[in-house]
Amino acid sequence: MSIAKNYIYNVIYQVIILIIPLITVPYISRVLGSNGIGINAYTNSIIQYFLLFGTIGISLYGNRAIAYVRDDKKKLSSTFWGIFILKLLTTSTAYIVFLIFLAVVGRYHNIFLIQSVYIIAAAADISWLYMGLEDFKKTVVRNLIVKIIGVTCIFIFVKDINDLWKYVLVLSLAELFGQMTMWAYLPRTVNWIRIKWVDIKKHFLPSISLFVPQIAIQIYVILNKTMLGFLSNPDEVGYFDNSDKIVKMVLAVATAMGVVMLPRVANTFARGDIEKVKGYLYHSFDFASYLSIPMAFGLAGIAEVFTPWFFGPGFEKTGILIGVISPIIVFIAWSNAIGQQYLMPTGQVRAYTVSVCFGAIINFILNLLLIRHYQSIGTAVATLVAEFAVTAVQIWSVSDKIKIRNLFQSNWKYIVSGLIMFIVIKFVGTVPLSGILTTFLQIIIGVITYFVPLFILKSEMNAKIFGIAWRLVRRQR
Numbered sequence: 001m002s003i004a005k006n007y008i009y010n011v012i013y014q015v016i017i018l019i020i021p022l023i024t025v026p027y028i029s030r031v032l033g034s035n036g037i038g039i040n041a042y043t044n045s046i047i048q049y050f051l052l053f054g055t056i057g058i059s060l061y062g063n064r065a066i067a068y069v070r071d072d073k074k075k076l077s078s079t080f081w082g083i084f085i086l087k088l089l090t091t092s093t094a095y096i097v098f099l100i101f102l103a104v105v106g107r108y109h110n111i112f113l114i115q116s117v118y119i120i121a122a123a124a125d126i127s128w129l130y131m132g133l134e135d136f137k138k139t140v141v142r143n144l145i146v147k148i149i150g151v152t153c154i155f156i157f158v159k160d161i162n163d164l165w166k167y168v169l170v171l172s173l174a175e176l177f178g179q180m181t182m183w184a185y186l187p188r189t190v191n192w193i194r195i196k197w198v199d200i201k202k203h204f205l206p207s208i209s210l211f212v213p214q215i216a217i218q219i220y221v222i223l224n225k226t227m228l229g230f231l232s233n234p235d236e237v238g239y240f241d242n243s244d245k246i247v248k249m250v251l252a253v254a255t256a257m258g259v260v261m262l263p264r265v266a267n268t269f270a271r272g273d274i275e276k277v278k279g280y281l282y283h284s285f286d287f288a289s290y291l292s293i294p295m296a297f298g299l300a301g302i303a304e305v306f307t308p309w310f311f312g313p314g315f316e317k318t319g320i321l322i323g324v325i326s327p328i329i330v331f332i333a334w335s336n337a338i339g340q341q342y343l344m345p346t347g348q349v350r351a352y353t354v355s356v357c358f359g360a361i362i363n364f365i366l367n368l369l370l371i372r373h374y375q376s377i378g379t380a381v382a383t384l385v386a387e388f389a390v391t392a393v394q395i396w397s398v399s400d401k402i403k404i405r406n407l408f409q410s411n412w413k414y415i416v417s418g419l420i421m422f423i424v425i426k427f428v429g430t431v432p433l434s435g436i437l438t439t440f441l442q443i444i445i446g447v448i449t450y451f452v453p454l455f456i457l458k459s460e461m462n463a464k465i466f467g468i469a470w471r472l473v474r475r476q477r
Contacts, residue, residue, distance in 0.1 A: 020147050024154055025245065028167065029311045036164045038234030041241035043108050043168075045225040047115040050101075051122050054094030057211035058087045059128045061203070064345060066132025077190040080129055082199040086207070089200075091123035114165060117172035124179040129189065142181045150174035209349050216356035223364065224379045231371040240376040242311055243321035247329060250299055254292040254333040255340075277346060278402055285337040285407045289414050290461045292333035294450045297418035300326040301425030302442045309435030317376065324380040331387040338394045342402075351397035359390035410461060417453040424449045 029037065062083045069075040098116055105112060130138050153170045157163065224244075228237045300323045307319030335355070343352040363386035370378025395404065425446045431438055454462040 020151055024151055025242065026310050026312065027155065028158070029242065029315060031158060032161055032164055032167065034235040034238030034314060036161050036167075036238075037241055038229070038237035039108060039111060039164060040168055041225050041237050042229040042234065043111045043115050044118075045222040045229070046112070047098075047118055048222045050094045050098045050116075050119055052215060053097075054091035054119055055087060055122055056090055056207050057209070057213075058083060058090065058203070058207045059125065060344070061207045061209075062087075062128035063131045065203070065206070066129055067134075067345075070133050073191065077193050078195070078199055079203075080126075080190045081193060081195045083128075083203050083207075084126060085195060086200050086203050087125075088123055091119060095119050095123075110165060111168055114168045114172055117169075117176055121172070121176040121179045124176065124183070126182050126186065127179070130182070130185070133189070138182065138185055142178055146174050146178035146181070149177070209353075213349070213353040213356045216353070216360035223360075224367065224383060227367045227371060228376060228379055231367075232375045236376040239315065239317045240321055240379055242315060242318045243325060243376075243380070246318075246322055247299065247325055250295045251292075251329045251332055254288060254295055254329060255336040277342070281337065281342045281402060282406045284341050285334065286410055286461055288333040288337045289330070289408075289411050290459075290465070292330045293411070293414040293418045294421060294446075296326045296329040297422040298425065298443070298446050298450075299329065301422045301446065302429070302439055305429045305435055305442065306439045309439070321376055321380045324377065325383055328384055328387040331391045335387070335391040335394050338391075338398060342398065343394065348397075351394070355390045355393035355397065358393050359386040362386045362389050410459060413454060413457045413459050416457070417450050420453055421446045421450040 032040070062080075065079055065083060066076065069079050095116065098119060102109065102112055102116075127139050150170055153174075154167065157166045157170060225237050225241060228240060303319045303322040303326070307315060307322065311318055339352050339355065343349070363382050366382035366385060367379060370382055372378075374381070395407075398404075425442045428442045428445055429438060431441065433441065451462065
């Protein structure tokens with residue numbers, strides 16, 4: 001399947017992810033409040049550590065490993081079953097450790113138990129197989145169905161703060177159900193073969209090599225909420241979690257190319273075409289900048305008007321947090337292009353590991369220094385600095401292998417257009433309309449004021465995207 005089609009499928013899924021929280025978050029914010037949202041975010045952050053140690057980088061490794069052997073069904077089948085059984089063993093071990101933790105934990109015992117369904121879902125997850133095969137259609141269709149069912153159940157069963165456990169249960173069961181549905185496609189994809197122990201253990205060390213960077217990533221993704229829970233209070237976790245959700249929703253569209261490109265680059269690298277691999281990187285990085293820079297400017301521009309009507313009373317601080325962390329959309333989009341689309345598929349795991357470990361250390365230190373005095377604002381600043389550090393280290397690590405100028409040659413056009421858009425959006429935000437109308441007006445005008453300057457500046461990426469869109473429209477006539 002072509003990169004374009006896979007990207008479209010992945011964007012469809014990311015748009016679904018974007019739309020669903022727009023439906024559920026305002027409702028959940030009002031029903032559960034910042035305290036309920038904070039408890040869910042805090043307990044889920046703890047569960048993520050068990051997930052992390054249970055999967056030990058296997059899913060990411062599996063994606064790449066499948067891409068290497070996808071043209072040989074015998075090797076494909078052997079690789080799949082070896083990796084899956086290894087993950088089944090590691091996640092089972094993680095669940096046993098979780099049960100020990102549950103026996104000694106003091107708070108939120110029942111919520112933790114419900115959250116543990118995510119560990120079971122991780123054991124059943126075989127989406128990495130289809131990603132390695134570049135078959136994104138199956139995962140998109142499956143996730144669409146599961147998300148719709150999940151949203152419906154939230155509105156039916158979650159009515160007040162006492163239904164927090166129902167909310168957690170719906171989310172975790174939806175995840176498990178979604179993973180189980182992928183097994184229906186398996187008999188047509190791989191053969192059922194007998195596996196020896198050697199076929200399992202040979203995947204352990206390569207997975208571990210990806211486990212270290214995964215740990216580092218989780219430190220500055222999950223530890224933010226864990227440390228806020230310990231050093232502050234659930235309300236601050238709720239404020240930060242909501243801002244993080246909004247930023248990550250927008251970011252998902254900008255980084256959708258990463259999931260698509262990893263198996264394609266891995267397969268190209270396995271065939272020895274290094275120049276083509278570099279070409280993929282230049283194109284992906286430029287596309288990431290084209291999308292992420294206006295998204296960062298736009299989100300920061302609408303945050304002040306958007307937050308009050310979207311989250312409801314009591315979440316004013318979330319708007320400030322969104323403005324602070326919105327630049328990470330650009331940093332993560334860049335590091336996704338370099339790390340996920342170049343360093344990982346070409347086997348440069350060490351450089352990737354160094355970058356995320358450096359970011360994790362900075363994030364941890366800044367959280368310790370800032371949370372007690374600035375609470376969630378401190379965590380937002382720590383996150384911003386950490387993501388910048390990761391990106392800077394990755395750019396430095398590839399500076400001797402690629403032409404850095406080629407990565408950034410068109411960025412000034414995106415920044416100029418994004419800055420014009422930001423100024424216009426802030427001005428529109430002063431229009432005396434209702435919050436919802438003002439936000440939609442900001443978005444519509446913002447999109448126009450981003451693309452018009454790009455046409456004037458003769459952006460190649462902009463011309464290419466609109467050219468593809470125009471050809472698709474003409475075909476439909």
